[in-house]
Amino acid sequence: MNALKLPKFTLPLFFILTFFISCKKEEQKAPPPMQAPFVTVKTEDVPIYKDFAGQTFGELDIELIARVDGILTGIFFKEGQKVKKGQLLYTIDPLEYETKVEQVRGQVAAAQSTLANADEELKRIRPLAEMNAVSKRELDAAVAKDKAARSNYASVQASLKNQQIERSYCNIKSPIDGVIGLSNARLGDYITKLGNSSRLNVVSKLDKVRVQFTVSESDYLKYQKRTKEGERITDLQLILSDGSIHPEKGTLNFSDTKIDPTTGTVTIEAQFPNPDGTLRSGQFGKVRVLIRTEKDAIVIPQKAVTELQGMFQVSVIDNQNVIQTRVVEVGPKTGIDWIITKGLKPDEKVAIIGNQFIQPGSKVVPVPYVPDTKQIASSQNN
Incomplete structure (x- = not known):
């Protein structure tokens, strides 16, 4: 039998059809729009806080100083424990x-x-x-x-x-109810009323603690201006070294009478109740002060803001779900958020792109942004 012969134009037609079919399959495999987490712009009253490094002191810190010379013959307390006023603490050979x-x-x-x-x-x-x-x-x-x-x-x-x-004076007694610290002398030591050996211990009254911190001259002048206008700083928090917040709010005691010319700062003291006795003298922490409250402020997560050479931008999702880049002006940061002073309006959608590669003009699928609760808790303590 003779082999089946095809017309000469059949082969090119075959390749053309194969090419179009291949292109169609590629068009069908085009990736779908990427998901873009977003937040809806809203206005709210935002408290603005500022942190200042400080150190704690007892309501009273009374140093026990020997007033006679002699050998220390008795110690009648446990270091770090509570003592009563009039309680015998040390005896010197009489x-x-x-x-x-x-x-x-x-x-x-x-x-x-x-x-x-x-x-x-x-x-x-x-x-x-x-x-x-x-x-x-x-x-x-x-x-x-x-x-x-x-x-x-x-x-x-x-x-x-x-x-x-x-x-x-050979019997050294507690002058107040308080907590006694570590003893600087041991049994058998020769104590003198002059020099460092006379400093035996410290008894602290800790029902309340004083926290001293320094503020810049400009911050101090702002505080004075607010005071003259009748405002009072009443929202004071103490942030401890482990990041925890002392449960009791503080009040301002006083400010120093002069500004330190070497640092340009002034010392301010606040007082915090210490009913459970967890605070001790000498601890370091931060005093968080409510500076002011921004009324009807626009706040978005800091992740949504990109900074480039001093210019701040955000990605806005328009009504067609397309990413549009917009230049904004920013105010102070608060926690994990950032106050936007210009460039955004309420009810607009701002994308939290993060590390996703989404170019301006890209079509996206908006999904609500869910903030990290651990990050929120961490920011509140920092």
């Missing part, structure tokens, strides 16, 4: 001071005896002088002797009191 007390007591007894004799002598001579039985000189001598005896007796009594006070 033998030397007890000896001095007894010596002066002997002097007091002798002075008292001398005074008694002088008084009796004056009582005997005065009636005789009135009868001219003794001379006026003898009376004057008796009066002078009595005065001298009284003065000497008062002097040695004062000396006894002073020695008793010095003896009492």
